[in-house]
Amino acid sequence: xxxxxxxxxxxxxxxxxxxxxxxxPPLLLLAPTLCLMAYAFVxxxxxxxxxxxxxxxxxxxxxxxxxxxxRRFMFDEYYHAIIFDTLRMAGIVTVLSVLIGYPLAYAMWxxxxxxxxxxxxxxxxxxxxxxxxxxxxxxxxxxxxxxxVNYILQxxxxxxxxxxxxxxxxxxxxxxxxxxxxxxxFPIYTSxxxxxxxxxxxxxxxxxxxxxxxxxVTLPLTLPGLVAGxxxxxxxxxxxxxxxSILGGGRVLVLPLHVYRATADINWPVAAVGGMVxxxxxLLTVASFNRLLRYSEVR
Amino acid sequence: MRTRNRIPPLRHLLLALxxxxxxxxxxxxxxxxxxxSFSSVAYNVFPPEGYSLRWYRNLxxxxxxxxxxxxxxxxxxxxxxxxxxxxxxAAYALVRYRIPGSDMVKAFLLSPIVMPKIVLxxxxxxxxxxxxxxxxxWSLVVTHAVVTLPFVIAILSASLVSFDWxxxxxxxxxxxxxxxxxxxxxxxQISVSMIVAAVFSFIxxxxxxxxxxxxVRPSSNTLPIEMFLxxxxxxxxxxxxxxxxxxxxxxxxxxxxxxxxxxxxLPTRLAAGQKAAQKEESS
Numbered sequence: 001x002x003x004x005x006x007x008x009x010x011x012x013x014x015x016x017x018x019x020x021x022x023x024x025p026p027l028l029l030l031a032p033t034l035c036l037m038a039y040a041f042v043x044x045x046x047x048x049x050x051x052x053x054x055x056x057x058x059x060x061x062x063x064x065x066x067x068x069x070x071r072r073f074m075f076d077e078y079y080h081a082i083i084f085d086t087l088r089m090a091g092i093v094t095v096l097s098v099l100i101g102y103p104l105a106y107a108m109w110x111x112x113x114x115x116x117x118x119x120x121x122x123x124x125x126x127x128x129x130x131x132x133x134x135x136x137x138x139x140x141x142x143x144x145x146x147x148x149v150n151y152i153l154q155x156x157x158x159x160x161x162x163x164x165x166x167x168x169x170x171x172x173x174x175x176x177x178x179x180x181x182x183x184x185x186f187p188i189y190t191s192x193x194x195x196x197x198x199x200x201x202x203x204x205x206x207x208x209x210x211x212x213x214x215x216x217v218t219l220p221l222t223l224p225g226l227v228a229g230x231x232x233x234x235x236x237x238x239x240x241x242x243x244x245s246i247l248g249g250g251r252v253l254v255l256p257l258h259v260y261r262a263t264a265d266i267n268w269p270v271a272a273v274g275g276m277v278x279x280x281x282x283l284l285t286v287a288s289f290n291r292l293l294r295y296s297e298v299r
Numbered sequence: 300m301r302t303r304n305r306i307p308p309l310r311h312l313l314l315a316l317x318x319x320x321x322x323x324x325x326x327x328x329x330x331x332x333x334x335x336s337f338s339s340v341a342y343n344v345f346p347p348e349g350y351s352l353r354w355y356r357n358l359x360x361x362x363x364x365x366x367x368x369x370x371x372x373x374x375x376x377x378x379x380x381x382x383x384x385x386x387x388x389a390a391y392a393l394v395r396y397r398i399p400g401s402d403m404v405k406a407f408l409l410s411p412i413v414m415p416k417i418v419l420x421x422x423x424x425x426x427x428x429x430x431x432x433x434x435x436x437w438s439l440v441v442t443h444a445v446v447t448l449p450f451v452i453a454i455l456s457a458s459l460v461s462f463d464w465x466x467x468x469x470x471x472x473x474x475x476x477x478x479x480x481x482x483x484x485x486x487x488q489i490s491v492s493m494i495v496a497a498v499f500s501f502i503x504x505x506x507x508x509x510x511x512x513x514x515v516r517p518s519s520n521t522l523p524i525e526m527f528l529x530x531x532x533x534x535x536x537x538x539x540x541x542x543x544x545x546x547x548x549x550x551x552x553x554x555x556x557x558x559x560x561x562x563x564x565l566p567t568r569l570a571a572g573q574k575a576a577q578k579e580e581s582s
Contacts, residue, residue, distance in 0.1 A: 025392075025396065026392040026395070026396035026398055027392075029388040029389065029391055029392035030388070030389050030392045030393075030398075030404070032384075032385045032388060032389075033385050033386065033388065033389035033408060033448065033452070036385060036441065036444060036445060036448065037407070037408065037445065037448075039441065040423065040441045040442060040444070040445040041410075041411060041419075041445055043426055044419070044422035044423045044425065044426035044427075045422050047422065047425045047426040047429055048418070048421065048422035048425055048426070051425055100321055100324070103314065103317050103318075103321075104317070104318060104321045106314070107314050107315070107317065107318040107321075108318075110311075110314070120318065120322070122553065122557070123322055123325060123326070124325065126549065126550075126553050127325060127329070128502070129502055129549040129552060129553065130329065130545065130546055130549045131505070131506045131522075131523050131526070131545060132506060132508070132523075133506075133508065133523045133526045133527050133530070134329075134332065134526075134542040134545055134546065135328055135329070137332065137526075137530060137538055137539070137542060138327075138328030138329055138331055138332045138542070139328050140343075140534070141328075141331050141332060141335050141343050141539070142327055142328050142331045144343045144345075146342075146343060146344040146345060147331075147343060147345050148327075148331060148345040150345075151345045151346070175328075178324065178325070178328060181325065210308075210310065235413055238415060239414075239415025239416055239417055239418070239509075241416070241417045241508065241509045242508050242509070242527065245527075245531075246527070246530055256415060256417040256509070259417050259418070259421055260417060260421075260512075263421050263424065263513065268425060271421050272421070272425070275415075275417070275418040275421055275422070278415050278417070278418055279414065279415065279418050282413055282414065282415055283413070286413055
């Protein structure tokens with residue numbers, strides 16, 4: 001155990017006995033993590049990066065350096081369509097989740113009874129514990145042609161023929177919004193709890209109606225939470241794999257699915273370049289949402 | 300809500316209605332699975348044509364699922380133990396000591412969170428093929444440890460930041476050794492966070508599909524992979540029966556943890572872990 005090697009009394013609080021070996025204890029404590037990360041994160045990504053510069057021809061891998069695969073992603077419309085579909089899916093899911101998540105967080109925040117509040121929180125956050133496979137499967141049953149949703153709509157006389165809700169983009173969008181909802185509700189709810197109630201009271205005392213209070217006080221002050229929730233949702237949606245494969249029925253070809261298939265077909269260069277594109281998209285998302293977050297906090 | 304209004308305003312009623320609908324949205328995919336598992340026919344039809352336990356009998360006869368479940372639990376336990384021990388050490392070092400560039404180190408350690416899991420999965424697959432350790436059990440453990448580690452580090456460093464370090468100073472000044480101090484002074488203070496981190500890590504490991512799908516052989520699938528592959532081939536309610544069992548376990552877990560932590564704070568804490576991780580990442 002490295003723990004007994006912790007040098008005593010070195011640290012921010014006390015600077016006694018700061019010896020020449022002061023760097024040793026933290027290094028020993030970090031060593032296992034760094035080794036693990038080097039072996040199972042850095043080296044694999046380097047391998048991955050290397051394969052993106054290879055090429056796949058006539059069913060075999062060409063180990064020579066080549067930018068061919070990148071070129072295909074840059075200029076082939078087939079790949080453009082996949083990238084566009086992935087971004088569109090993530091965008092719609094994010095909008096959907098925020099539209100459901102914001103009012104839900106608001107309701108959780110405003111409910112007067114602690115017991116109801118507690119059970120609503122359990123209800124919203126507990127699905128995280130259930131596997132994504134199970135939740136996606138649930139949606140295939142719920143949205144099936146003969147499933148409950150179509151049954152109710154038909155009984156209510158709103159439609160004559162069952163809607164095609166499953167094994168297409170619609171099903172994927174609904175199911176993903178369900179899967180990511182807790183991750184959107186939470187940051188929004190946190191930002192609401194942190195809100196200083198006196199600001200709202202001041203606005204009310206000055207004669208603002210509920211709508212003005214919401215539009216001029218609550219919404220601007222909880223915007224960082226909303227942006228953070230959208231950031232989490234968009235990033236997760238870009239990399240979503242299980243739900244599009246179960247609910248897409250092969251018709252929703254997003255980037256993660258394409259990467260999976262290319263890997264299964266031993267076309268590693270395409271898998272690697274697809275993955276690189278996905279990685280860059282995720283990093284761009286995180287960066288641009290961080291930018292947005294800064295703007296939203298200024299006000 | 301003001302008490303002088305007898306009838307709540309329309310907007311509150313609308314909000315309540317919206318919450319009920321949202322609650323329905325959250326629960327219905329799980330409820331329908333439970334309902335479907337008692338169906339008497341192999342195809343999905345609503346309302347069910349009849350009720351039976353045949354899918355549970357069918358499930359009981361499927362050894363593949365049983366083996367996969369055991370493998371998943373064991374793997375999640377092993378991976379959680381690894382990432383909990385290793386991650387606590389790292390979080391302690393990051394919070395307790397002044398490390399040059401510690402923000403960079405932390406950002407690096409938390410970066411697997413934003414990485415699309417499928418990218419990590421393919422990268423690990425290629426790497427393990429290259430070094431020839433694809434079929435080793437340790438590759439799987441290491442993979443799950445890397446996926447869960449950032450969450451453990453995020454949760455525990457958040458908890459250690461608020462720890463009162465003068466307590467540790469006091470214990471050491473009174474002559475307690477470093478290990479004794481850690482286990483008797485620091486650990487009790489962060490134990491709740493450690494339980495939260497362990498639960499979080501277990502759930503993430505147990506639910507891994509994207510990374511694991513490339514690393515397991517058909518004969519040694521984990522449970523989510525087995526279910527995922529089964530769903531690609533069949534759609535009969537055997538999966539519903541299995542899902543119902545899993546939902547049952549999830550409910551039991553929620554109840555136990557709710558009782559353990561009181562006031563139903565756990566799901567909030569779980570989400571707090573996610574949030575803490577994301578926050579660290581974006582800062």
